[in-house]
Amino acid sequence: xxxxxxxxxxxxxxxxxxxxxxxxxxxxxxxxxxxxxxxxxxxxxxxxxxxxxxxxxxxxxxxxxxxxxxxxxxxxxxxxxxxxxxxxxxxxxxxxxxxxxxxxxxxxxxxxxxxxxxxxxxxxxxxxxxxxxxxxxxxxxxxxxxxxxxxxxxxxxxxxxxxxxxxxxxxxxxxxxxxxxxxxxxxxxxxxxxxxxxxxxxxxxxxxxxxxxxxxxxxxxxxxxxxxxxxxxxxxxxxxx
Numbered sequence: 001x002x003x004x005x006x007x008x009x010x011x012x013x014x015x016x017x018x019x020x021x022x023x024x025x026x027x028x029x030x031x032x033x034x035x036x037x038x039x040x041x042x043x044x045x046x047x048x049x050x051x052x053x054x055x056x057x058x059x060x061x062x063x064x065x066x067x068x069x070x071x072x073x074x075x076x077x078x079x080x081x082x083x084x085x086x087x088x089x090x091x092x093x094x095x096x097x098x099x100x101x102x103x104x105x106x107x108x109x110x111x112x113x114x115x116x117x118x119x120x121x122x123x124x125x126x127x128x129x130x131x132x133x134x135x136x137x138x139x140x141x142x143x144x145x146x147x148x149x150x151x152x153x154x155x156x157x158x159x160x161x162x163x164x165x166x167x168x169x170x171x172x173x174x175x176x177x178x179x180x181x182x183x184x185x186x187x188x189x190x191x192x193x194x195x196x197x198x199x200x201x202x203x204x205x206x207x208x209x210x211x212x213x214x215x216x217x218x219x220x221x222x223x224x225x226x227x228x229x230x231x232x233x234x235x236x237x238x239x240x241x
Contacts, residue, residue: 002050002051002052003033003034003035003050003051003052004027004029004033004034004035004051004052004053004054004055004237004240005034005035005037005046005050005051005053005054005055006020006023006034006035006036006037006054006055006057007037007039007054007055007056007057007101008020008036008037008038008039008040008057008059009038009039009040009056009057009058009059009061009077009100010038010040010057010058010059010060011040011060011073012202014198014201014202015198015199015202015203016038018194018195018198018199019057019058019190019191019195020036020057022190022191022192022195023055023057023190023233026189026190026230026233026234027055027190027233027234027236027237028234028237029237035050035051039076039077039080040073040077043076043077043079043080045083046084046087048087048088048091048093052094052240052241053093053094053095053096053181053236053237053240054084054088054093054094054095054096055095055096055098055101055233055236055237056081056095056096056097056098056100056101056104057098057099057100057101057190058098058099058100058101058188059077059099059100060203060206061074061077061100062152062153063078063100063103063104063107063113063153064103064113064114064115064153078104078107081104081105081108082108085104085105085108088182089108089178089179089182092179092180092181092182093181093182094181094182094236094239094240095181095182095183096183096184096185096189096233096236097183097184097185098184098185098187098188098189098190099150099151099185099186099187099188101184102154102155102173102184102185102186103151103153103154103155105159105178105182105184106155106158106159106173106184109159109160109161109162109178110159110160111155111156111157111158111159112155112156112157113153113154113155113156114153114154114156115152115153116154116156117154117155117156117170117171117172117173118151118152118153118154118171119149119150119151119154119170119171119186120150120208120209121149121150121196121199121200121208121209121217121221122148122149122150122217122220122221122224123146123147123148123149123221123224123226124146124147124149124168124169124170124171124187125144125145125146125168125169126144126145126146126147126166126167126168126174126175126187126229127143127144127166127167127168128141128142128143128144128145128165128166129164129165129166129167131163131164131165132163132164132165132166132175135163135165135177136235136239137165137183137232137235137236137239138165138166138175138232141228141231141232142228145226145227145228145229146224146225146226146228147174147187147188147189147226147228147229148187148188148191148196148221148224148226148229149171149186149187149188150188150196150199150208151186151208152207152208154171154173154186155173155176155186156173157172157173158173158176159176159178161178161179162176162177162178163176163177163178164176165177165183166185171186173186174186174187175187175232181240183236185229185232187229188229189229189230189232189233190229190230190233191226191229192226192230193221193222193224196221197218197221197222200214200217200218200221201214201218
């Protein structure tokens with residue numbers, strides 16, 4: 001039986017488990033329908049014939065960091081994704097990269113990744129482009145919606161052969177598509193307040209925000225509802241079941 005492959009890059013159990021459970025919950029996926037790989041524990045070779053689609057989550061790694069600042073774990077993960085994209089893109093294999101998955105795909109396609117469009121942990125208003133309004137994952141959704149974000153780097157632009165699907169004032173590249181089935185989002189379509197609270201507590205000393213602001217951030221994220229991004233994740237999973 002073919003399954004959905006969920007790739008994770010979070011070394012901390014709490015954040016990795018929270019993200020995984022959110023993907024299952026939001027996507028309506030049963031555990032027996034997924035294969036979960038935590039890449040910080042190893043980077044196996046992937047046979048696309050074994051899977052229906054791939055979902056790649058976020059991480060505390062910065063792909064734009066100087067090579068000397070990257071751990072061996074991060075370097076191994078980046079090599080893994082390079083090899084994976086060499087398979088995915090020519091075959092137009094269904095892929096959804098969220099946050100770090102977005103940066104890794106952009107990096108592979110030659111897009112500059114920098115801190116120019118970083119966004120603090122919180123929420124932002126996303127606008128769907130004209131092309132995005134025609135895309136199966138976004139068609140019929142509100143033309144603008146609130147999404148959860150939190151990243152120190154982003155794609156400066158989209159790949160030359162990609163279509164920009166969603167944008168925002170602080171970060172122009174919020175969602176893009178390559179060919180018909182390869183997607184990336186800078187925002188987090190899986191996360192609700194609970195996931196972000198776990199991440200705030202875990203990453204408060206990672207440079208995303210001043211540590212003393214953690215409690216205020218937690219109070220803020222509790223007030224935000226992000227229903228539309230979850231619809232995007234649901235639609236992606238439904239399209240390839």
